[in-house]
Amino acid sequence: MKFVATERAKQGTGASRRLRNSGNTPGIVYGGGAEPLAIETNHNELWHALKKEAFHSSVLEMDIAGQTSKVVLRDVQFHPYKQLVLHVDFQRVDEKTKLHLNVPLHFEGADKSPAVAQDKCVVTPLVTALPVICVPSDLPEFITVDLSNLQKGSSFTLKNVKLPKGVEAHIRGTQSNPALVSIVPPADEIAAPAEGAAPAAPAKKGKK
Numbered sequence: 001m002k003f004v005a006t007e008r009a010k011q012g013t014g015a016s017r018r019l020r021n022s023g024n025t026p027g028i029v030y031g032g033g034a035e036p037l038a039i040e041t042n043h044n045e046l047w048h049a050l051k052k053e054a055f056h057s058s059v060l061e062m063d064i065a066g067q068t069s070k071v072v073l074r075d076v077q078f079h080p081y082k083q084l085v086l087h088v089d090f091q092r093v094d095e096k097t098k099l100h101l102n103v104p105l106h107f108e109g110a111d112k113s114p115a116v117a118q119d120k121c122v123v124t125p126l127v128t129a130l131p132v133i134c135v136p137s138d139l140p141e142f143i144t145v146d147l148s149n150l151q152k153g154s155s156f157t158l159k160n161v162k163l164p165k166g167v168e169a170h171i172r173g174t175q176s177n178p179a180l181v182s183i184v185p186p187a188d189e190i191a192a193p194a195e196g197a198a199p200a201a202p203a204k205k206g207k208k
Helices: 013-021 043-050 053-057 187-191
Strands: 002-007 024-031 034-042 060-064 067-078 085-092 099-108 122-125 129-134 143-146 181-184
Touching: 002 024, 002 043, 013 024, 024 043, 034 043, 034 085, 043 053, 043 085, 053 099
Parallel strands: 002 060, 024 085, 099 143
Antiparallel strands: 002 034, 024 034, 060 067, 067 085, 099 129, 122 181
16 A cells, blocks of 8 residues: 655644644654654545555555655554544564564354354454564465354364464463454353253241
């Protein structure tokens, strides 16, 4: 994806406010062995770009005065209640440096799985994106997760996902193999008492 930016001469709170009032959004580009560069972008174009999933998880081409740089989106600050982007951060990338980025997960095939089609289980994704490490050329726009073999009573974790070539999951903390979906039996099955279970004994009345 491509977008156009302009070098920003004036900085500071007042300058940023005037910039927003004129229909532009202040931002910054850093990294890649070069000095940080203050930029501005057209707010409406940026707003619509931010609605696209790929803008958050792809290597972007930023055009400044006819010069193109490869960058990734790092941070966006929104107004607490207005439809307004307050500030945006981009990081320069090169082909040899590995990226740490969140890639969206696209879950497919759950409706065809035995868990859903036969046993009427409810399958719910627990995560929407996966943090990965890879070089820019290997960065996928999204990762497809095949759920067509889900079984009732089974679990589906990160180890069940086939990652694209050159892409490595980057999970922090002690949970190295987190669950990605929840597989819940039908509500009537959960509510039904266990077969053969003895009925509960009536409560004893205390002596008067």
